[in-house]
Amino acid sequence: MNILVTGGAGFIGSHVCKRLQQAGFNPITYDNLSTGHTWAIQFGPFVRGDLENEEALSRVFDQYRPGAVIHLASLINVRDSIINPTLYYEKNFLASLTLLKTMLRKNVNKLVFSSTAAIYGAPKYLPIDEEHPKNPLNAYGKSKWAVEGLLEDFAHAHGLLFAALRYFNACGADASNEIGEAHLPETHLIPLVIQAALKQNMVDEYEKENKTFLRIYGDDYPTPDGTAIRDYIHVSDLAEAHLKALQYLFAKKRSLQANLGTGRGYSVKEIIDTVAHFSQTNIPTITVPRLPQDSAVLVANASLAKEVLGWEPVHSHLSHIVETAWNWHSKVEAVL
Secondary structure (H helix, E strand, O other), X not given: OEEEEEOOOOHHXXXXXXXXXXXXXEEEEEEOOOOOOHHHOOOOOEXXXXXXXXXXXXXXXXXXXXXXXXXXXXXXXHHHHHHOHHHHXXXXXXXXXXXXXXXXXXXXXXXXXXXXXXXXOOOOOXXXXXXXXXXXXXXXXXXXXXXXXXXXXXXXXXXXXXXEEEEXXXXXXXXXXXXXXXXXXXXXXXXXXXXXHHHHHHOOHHHHHOOOOEEEEXXXXXXXXXXXXXXXXXXXXXXXXXXXXXXXXXXXOOOEEEEEOOOOOEEHHHHHHHHHHHHOOOOOEEEEOOOOOOOOEEOEOOHHHXXXXXXXOOOOOHHHHHHHHHHHHHHHHHHO
C-alpha cells in the first residue's frame, strides 16, 4: 500500500519512511525541501511540492492513490514562531487545511498527524497526560493545537480517522547511520552539545584558549542540578509509533490523540555530561538567563500509547540516544 508522507525528507519523516518500508508499505515522500534533505530520501518515491499547492497535491493523490497520509510537514522553531507567527499559521495550519480538503476530495480518510507537547504549555501537573489543560504559549504550539481542532471537525463532519501524536523531545539517529538530524540553524540541545564537543576535538591549542562556549539557558530552576529537565524520545521509537498508529487506524477504525514520551526526564547538565563522557571531551559552557516561558520540567505520561497502540520506547535510554546521535554527527562533520 502507498502511504503519502508529507515532510518525508526531514529528520522524523525520513525515519518514518524507513520504518514504513521495512513493514511492507511504500512511502511516498512529499516535501518542498525547505528544511528537508535530498540525502534523506532513500525509502520510496519522492515528489517535490508545497502543501499549499492544491493542484500539485491532487496530482500526487491521482498518481499514487495512497491508502493513508502521515502528515509531518511543518515549521518547528519555537523562537521563530514568536517572531513570525503569520508564517506558522500559514505553513502549519492553512497548509494542513489544504491537505485535508484534498484528502476529502480523493476519498482518503486516514491520517497520522505530527503534533507536539507544546500544545500543553506550562505544566499544571507532572507527568503530563492527554487530559492536561491545553494552553500553548507560542504560534508553533497554537498552530499545532489548531490543526488538532481541524482533525476533530473533519472527523465529525466527514468521517476522518486520525491519530494525533504529541511528541515530547525527538532526538537520536538511525542506528545504521543512514539518516539523522540536520537542522539549519540547529536549535535542539543534543546536536548542539555534540557539535560543541566535535569542535573541541578539532581545534588547536590557540583556538582552545579562544573557545566558543555552549550556552546553558538558566541554572536556577527548581531541579536537582538547577537546569531544565525534558523528556527525550529516540526518533526510531517515534517512527515505530507512527507505524503502530497507522495500523491502529486500519484495524480499529477509531481516532486517537496520544502523547509520545518516556515518562523520564534528563536535565541539560545530564545531557552535557553524557556527551562529554562519550566524546572524552571537556565541553566549555556558559550560563545565560532563562528563555522566556521555559518550564523547569516537562515529562510525558505516555501510558495511553502503550495501552492502545501496544507501543513503548525501547531505544530512548540516554546512552543510546547520545551514541546514535554522536555517530551520525561525526559522519556529517567528516563529510562537511
